[in-house]
Amino acid sequence: xxxxxxxxxxxxxxxxxLELLDGxxxxxxxxxxxxxxxxxxxxxxxxxxxxxxxxxxxxxxAIGVTHSAASQTAAQMARAGLVVHTPDPLDARRRLVxxxxxxxxxxxxxxxxxxxxxxxMAELDAExxxxxxxxxxxxxxxxxxxxxxxxxxxxxxxx
Numbered sequence: 001x002x003x004x005x006x007x008x009x010x011x012x013x014x015x016x017x018l019e020l021l022d023g024x025x026x027x028x029x030x031x032x033x034x035x036x037x038x039x040x041x042x043x044x045x046x047x048x049x050x051x052x053x054x055x056x057x058x059x060x061x062a063i064g065v066t067h068s069a070a071s072q073t074a075a076q077m078a079r080a081g082l083v084v085h086t087p088d089p090l091d092a093r094r095r096l097v098x099x100x101x102x103x104x105x106x107x108x109x110x111x112x113x114x115x116x117x118x119x120x121m122a123e124l125d126a127e128x129x130x131x132x133x134x135x136x137x138x139x140x141x142x143x144x145x146x147x148x149x150x151x152x153x154x155x156x157x158x159x
Contacts, residue, residue, distance in 0.1 A: 025117055032109055036080045040073055042114055053098035
């Protein structure tokens with residue numbers, strides 16, 4: 001008999017699902033000759049293609065993550081040679097994140113894999129009771145309305 005996941009351990013389950021999905025997408029990138037390219041880079045690439053160079057704050061807003069997460073991803077991408085940080089010509093205090101020539105040369109493969117990944121996600125969603133992306137967006141909105149720490153604190157007070 002297979003071990004069943006502890007449904008109350010939501011954080012562990014979320015990390016496991018993310019590892020399964022991202023691990024397989026990363027394997028596809030590796031098979032396509034892009035071993036240093038990570039799935040978390042694609043939203044950044046797509047935002048920078050659409051908007052041009054962005055500050056980390058604007059990048060975070062564009063891809064829907066925290067400033068810290070966008071900064072960490074941009075730093076990883078810089079180490080991989082995919083983005084550069086340059087001074088903002090309008091505000092010397094800010095730095096802009098922009099794609100390198102190397103990243104631009106990978107765009108056809110990145111876009112093809114993004115489309116294939118989206119199609120695979122649509123197939124997976126068809127097997128679920130509701131689309132995973134919609135559920136996660138709903139969770140993010142609910143936690144945005146009332147942070148989880150408040151919910152935990154309220155549950156402790158009622159015990």
